[in-house]
Amino acid sequence: MEKKVVLTGIKSTGRPHVGNYIGAIKPALQLAASNEYSPYYFIADYHSLTTVQNREQFKEYVYGIAASWLALGLDPEQSTFYRQADVPEIMELSWILSCLTPKGLMNRAHAYKSAVEQNLQNSLDQDAGINIGVYSYPILMASDILLFQSDIVPVGKDQIQHVEIARDIATHFNHVFGETFPLPQYLVDTSTAVVPGLDGRKMSKSYNNTIPLFCGEKELEKLTKRIVTDSTPPQEPKDPDHSSLFLLYQEFASEDEVKQMRNNYHSGIGWGEVKRELFQVMNRYLEQPRQRYKELMSNPREIDKILHYGAEKARHEANHFLKKIKEKIGYSG
Numbered sequence: 490m491e492k493k494v495v496l497t498g499i500k501s502t503g504r505p506h507v508g509n510y511i512g513a514i515k516p517a518l519q520l521a522a523s524n525e526y527s528p529y530y531f532i533a534d535y536h537s538l539t540t541v542q543n544r545e546q547f548k549e550y551v552y553g554i555a556a557s558w559l560a561l562g563l564d565p566e567q568s569t570f571y572r573q574a575d576v577p578e579i580m581e582l583s584w585i586l587s588c589l590t591p592k593g594l595m596n597r598a599h600a601y602k603s604a605v606e607q608n609l610q611n612s613l614d615q616d617a618g619i620n621i622g623v624y625s626y627p628i629l630m631a632s633d634i635l636l637f638q639s640d641i642v643p644v645g646k647d648q649i650q651h652v653e654i655a656r657d658i659a660t661h662f663n664h665v666f667g668e669t670f671p672l673p674q675y676l677v678d679t680s681t682a683v684v685p686g687l688d689g690r691k692m693s694k695s696y697n698n699t700i701p702l703f704c705g706e707k708e709l710e711k712l713t714k715r716i717v718t719d720s721t722p723p724q725e726p727k728d729p730d731h732s733s734l735f736l737l738y739q740e741f742a743s744e745d746e747v748k749q750m751r752n753n754y755h756s757g758i759g760w761g762e763v764k765r766e767l768f769q770v771m772n773r774y775l776e777q778p779r780q781r782y783k784e785l786m787s788n789p790r791e792i793d794k795i796l797h798y799g800a801e802k803a804r805h806e807a808n809h810f811l812k813k814i815k816e817k818i819g820y821s822g
């Protein structure tokens with residue numbers, strides 16, 4: 490039996506942080522390593538153009554995201570790993586799908602809706618500062634998903650609506666032109682809680698509270714010390730299951746270390762010591778990937794080579810299927 494296609498896109502809008510790793514990169518790499526799926530992982534660099542419009546920054550983010558996945562163990566043979574802009578078939582399908590998407594569906598998409606609401610709250614014109622890319626973002630995402638006949642789309646909670654929109658568009662296309670696209674399912678990993686940031690809120694670029702995955706050792710130590718804790722005295726028992734530090738510790742420590750730390754919480758341990766141990770296990774875990782990341786970042790040609798290789802594989806599939814789609818519509822070969 491053919492393997493199911495698992496596909497996800499990563500927007501290149503910033504330096505990846507520990508929350509991205511635990512919530513998105515790690516589970517995606519686990520799915521790829523399980524060998525049960527055919528994984529397509531790509532850098533959504535057309536999506537990021539809706540917000541990143543500075544050439545230097547744009548390039549740095551694209552390479553940074555690519556280097557992070559590779560440094561953390563993505564195998565370009567096992568997965569098809571590419572840059573969205575290197576697969577022009579995606580854009581072609583995007584136009585086709587635009588013509589099958591009711592405008593009202595885009596009016597209801599939450600990213601656009603919340604941008605409009607914010608404008609209205611600030612007494613601005615409802616569409617002030619909103620480009621058409623932001624508006625039709627979900628159609629491009631549907632195209633990413635449908636072009637590779639994806640079965641499973643691992644995403645964060647905030648992206649569920651976009652996968653549902655892709656299903657709606659696929660259903661409509663299938664109705665008009667006959668069965669063409671399988672309907673994709675989103676996969677939200679509920680086992681990974683939201684990773685808290687330095688201030689205890691969700692770790693996010695928008696809150697400026699992140700631990701960048703590949704910051705230097707010194708910065709990592711400094712940042713772990715800054716994670717907020719309460720003022721429970723060292724000797725008092727603490728609850729590991731409601732502790733940001735413990736949640737992070739669990740992701741990077743061995744099973745035995747986690748067990749030991751749980752006991753330490755119950756018998757009483759100072760936050761300072763927990764932070765020191767957290768730094769140690771994180772640093773141990775990230776040491777090698779950090780080195781590999783640095784090497785890749787100083788050699789963007791190597792990254793390009795890997796991404797081009799992935800794009801070639803992706804285009805091979807895409808070309809074939811796009812032809813079929815166009816034939817159904819009435820374009821002749």
Ligand code: ADP
Pocket residue numbers: 500502508509510511512513644645646681682683684685691692693694695
């Ligand atoms: P940010 O909030 O920093 O802008 P993105 O929205 O670019 O991050 O998220 C990219 C991926 O990382 C998504 O799949 C998202 O669900 C995941 N992610 C981001 N922050 C966290 C977090 N704090 N905990 C768990 N997963 C996260």
Ligand code: TRP
Pocket residue numbers: 496497498499500533536629630633634642643644648651
């Ligand atoms: N919109 C997604 C995000 O902001 C990124 C993305 C683009 C994506 N295309 C995709 C995710 C296709 C899954 C499938 O995180």
